[in-house]
Amino acid sequence: MNNAHPGLPEFDYVKPGSLAEASQFLAENAGRARPFLGGTDVFVRMRDGFWPSDYLVDVKHLDGTDELRFDPAFGLTIGAGVNMNRVITSPEVSEHYPLLVEACRTVASYQLRSRATIVGNICNASPAGDTIGACLVLGGILTVHGVDGFRQEPLERFFVGPGTTTLDAGDIVTSVVFPIPPPSNAGKYIKLGRNLVGDLAIVGVSVFGYPDSSQPSGYRFRIALASVAPIPLLVHEAEMILANQPIDEATIAKAAVAAMDACNPIDDVRGSARYRKLMVRNLTRLAVSQVYQKLTVQV
């Protein structure tokens, strides 16, 4: 845009009364209407001229989207409209899913997190989204309402490209659901940014591990990377090394190299592709070592 003082273009604010109404409206106005929650991506992108929309459809008040619920038999449900500060201050999330809290805390500022949501972070589908890695390694599943009703979508198959997902016109994510985590687990998110607050990740590494006697090493690890590929990446090669070989410094170093080899970063203002790759190796080694240490101290 060559507008020296960009402002929001005109649009109509739409507040549907039900999910069915919202999906119908979005489907009928495909390409002209966009759902929003906190709006922290939507309004910035609209202001900058990237997402022209005639209609912005407010979906954060609709059925179930305000729900933040932990059920010991089922798991955790985070409604689409639940902002990150609510996630951070939930005692149940802190107790059972501390990795989610850790990831949310790295997003910008307290002020921004009072609007920004985890579901918005996921649906924005930026490879740099800070909470996406934690959601991936914790096995998050999206509940989606479309014109044909509800369906579930595992997060692992949700991302198609930068800003692109499997969602169709009329689809509204209503929540992200996490299974009960395995006992004695531990996690770590390491975000490398240009400063300590308020910047997108140059590299983000999420690691979640737990004892699993069915694996040769006795442990399972899940590892997700941010900002180093067109989509948020789960690095199965590295996970397999840690499942199959006795865990020591050499195995962790080998897994870290596998993570580096799996990523395909770009050069941009935040860092070169080469720097990103090397930092994936170093930070994966650090994060896995820290998680393994926590796991062995717990036993």
Ligand SMILES: Cc1cc2nc3c(=O)[nH]c(=O)nc-3n(C[C@H](O)[C@H](O)[C@H](O)COP(=O)(O)OP(=O)(O)OC[C@H]3O[C@@H](n4cnc5c(N)ncnc54)[C@H](O)[C@@H]3O)c2cc1C
């Ligand atoms: C100053 C600033 C700093 C930031 N810092 C960070 C950071 O450190 N880390 C980081 O990861 N992000 C950062 N962001 C980006 C942004 O805040 C996050 O991506 C946030 O989580 C988006 O949530 P939201 O609720 O505001 O989403 P919204 O802006 O409301 O929506 C985001 C996207 O999801 C779509 N969408 C929204 N709701 C739904 C739904 N229910 N179903 C389907 N699609 C939907 C929208 O159409 C849009 O494409 C920053 C943004 C700003 C402005």
